[in-house]
Amino acid sequence: MSRWLKNVRLETGESRHSDGTVKTETELFNIEISEDGVIQTLVPSLEHTETDGMDMGGRLALPPFKEMHNHLDKTYLSLGFRACRPVKNLSERLKLEAAELETLAETVEQRASAMIELHLKNGVNHIRTHVNIDPFIKLKNLEGVKRALESYKEYLTYEIVAFPQHGLLLHEEMPDLLREALQSGAGILGGLDPAGIDGNVEKSLEMTMEIAKEYGVDVDMHFHDRGHIGYYTMDRWLDMVSAEDYQGKTTFSHAFGLSQLQPGVQQNFARKLKQYDVSIMSTIPISVNHKVIPIDILKENGVAVGLGCDGFYDSWSPFVSGDIMEKVNHFCDYTGKSTERVLRNSLGLITGGITPLDDKGNQQWPKPGDEASFVFTDVSCSAEAVARLPEDRQLMHRGILFNKD
Known part of the structure; x- marks a missing residue:
């Protein structure tokens, strides 16, 4: 009725x-x-x-909001307050995270549920979450996140990314752990900085493509590397996409390597992203030391762009409200968008492109x-x-x- x-x-x-x-x-x-x-x-x-x-x-x-880059398994939500421990570099941060993984795995369903409820209250009805798959806890986080998401399935849809936070090549069991995750509820294969983390761009990308094609899944790659190496890594993946006929199955998350390119190079690369139907996910970084990636240029060239809160209130950051709409607000503020039409159109960054x-x-x-x-x-x-x-x-x-x- x-x-x-x-x-x-x-x-x-x-x-x-x-x-x-x-x-x-x-x-x-x-x-x-x-x-x-x-x-x-x-x-x-x-x-x-x-x-x-x-x-x-x-x-x-x-239109309801889409949270396109999240880490439900990492948050400290529902636990007591914890500020971040200082580190000198990314490697130290990863070591600290690895040290607490087993303890946090015991509360993953509880913590993920707290984050899901926060997103629902803020208007989100779709979550793409990256879940750590690693040699320390193996698939424990995946199991807990799946239970949490299923508890709220009448209110949202979701995608789970099998994410090698501690590298694809640094631990020999990782490729098979990712395969196991893709057989156990994850529907997307993640990747992380083939240069900065794995230290071997070609081998990391080739292994990622091999596993993706084996299961026929989409790929969502975290690309934090900046400068030439960040740009080269993305461009090299597009060459593989062309060679393997794997168009329409890739998201570049963060894509910080695009931020410091000349506008003409950004335009050309945006057209290449469109050619291979690659989408971009940005968290709208708020550090004054880093430029926002060229979202306007990407959109002008027809590239699908989405936003995500990424991890919040976790070992990486005590900040971020968990409100995906705040990301749009920051984007408009940082890029000088203040008129009614451009503010309205920017809403499409968190609605899958839909605006009234x-x-x-x-x-x-x-x-x-x-x-x-x-x-x-x-x-x-x-x-x-x-x-x-x-x-x-x-x-x-x-x-x-x-x-x-």
């Missing part, structure tokens, strides 16, 4: 203020939702006043046949949501409201 949502505010188009600047127009709608969570009908509320259903009180509906209005201000979401998934919040428009980060949000996933309590 279908049911109705009443008085849902939707963005419908644009008008102009007296000074010529854009103003987003909205109207109230009643939305009919099928039993299986699909939108059947949208009717202006003024034309459909007799409808029985759940009254949303004029709250704005936004297109680039010209025409309504394109939601429509009959779409999944009945929304984030309801008390703001006037999506541009205000990006700029002001409303705290009061309510997620609906396929017609089911997430109960914050």
Whole structure:
């Protein structure tokens, strides 16, 4: 049996203020939702006043958010506060993490559940999580994260990446552990800095491609290496993608090697990424010492770009709120985006590219046949949501409201 949502505010188009600047127009709608969570009908509320259903009180509906880079197994959430221990380099950080892995593995389901609930409260209905697969705990984290995600499956969808945090080549059992993870619930193969961690770009990339093709899975590569080596590693992977006919199955996470290239080189590489259907995931780094990767250039060339909070409140950082919308806010702030249309369009970075209005201000979401998934919040428009980060949000996933309590 279908049911109705009443008085849902939707963005419908644009008008102009007296000074010529854009103003987003909205109207109230009643939305009919099928039993299986699909939108059947949208009717202006003024034309459909007799409808029985759940009254949303004029709250704005936004597309639900996608957290595209997360580490559910690493967080300290639900444990007492812990600041980071100082280290001199990445190798020391990895050693410290390895030392606590077995202890933390005992609480992985509890901690992952705390992070999932935080994301749901913030409006996220899809999580891509990287899960440590390593010789210290083997598949323990994977087992706990799977249980946690399954507990919330009525509110979200998810992807699990088998992630070799401590290197693919540094421990001889790692290739087979990753294979075991791909047979045990992970659906994507991860990778990590073939130069900076593994110390052998060619061998690391070749082993990654071998395992990926063996299981026919997508690949999500963490690329932190900067400068020429970071750029070379990404470019070399694209050569392998071409040679192995593996287009459309790669995400570059972070891709910091793109940040210091000349704009012309960035443009050319963006076109190459588009050619091989490679997507980019960014965490919008907030360090003043590092530049944001060229997201605008990537998007202009048709490259799919998503955002993620990465790890938060863990052995790597005591910071980050865990709010994926905050990442969009920071991106707009750092890159000088402050007008209504560009703020609104930037929302697509956390919605899988979906925005209520297109680039010209025409309504394109939601429509009959779409999944009945929304984030309801008390703001006037999506541009205000990006700029002001409303705290009061309510997620609906396929017609089911997430109960914050």
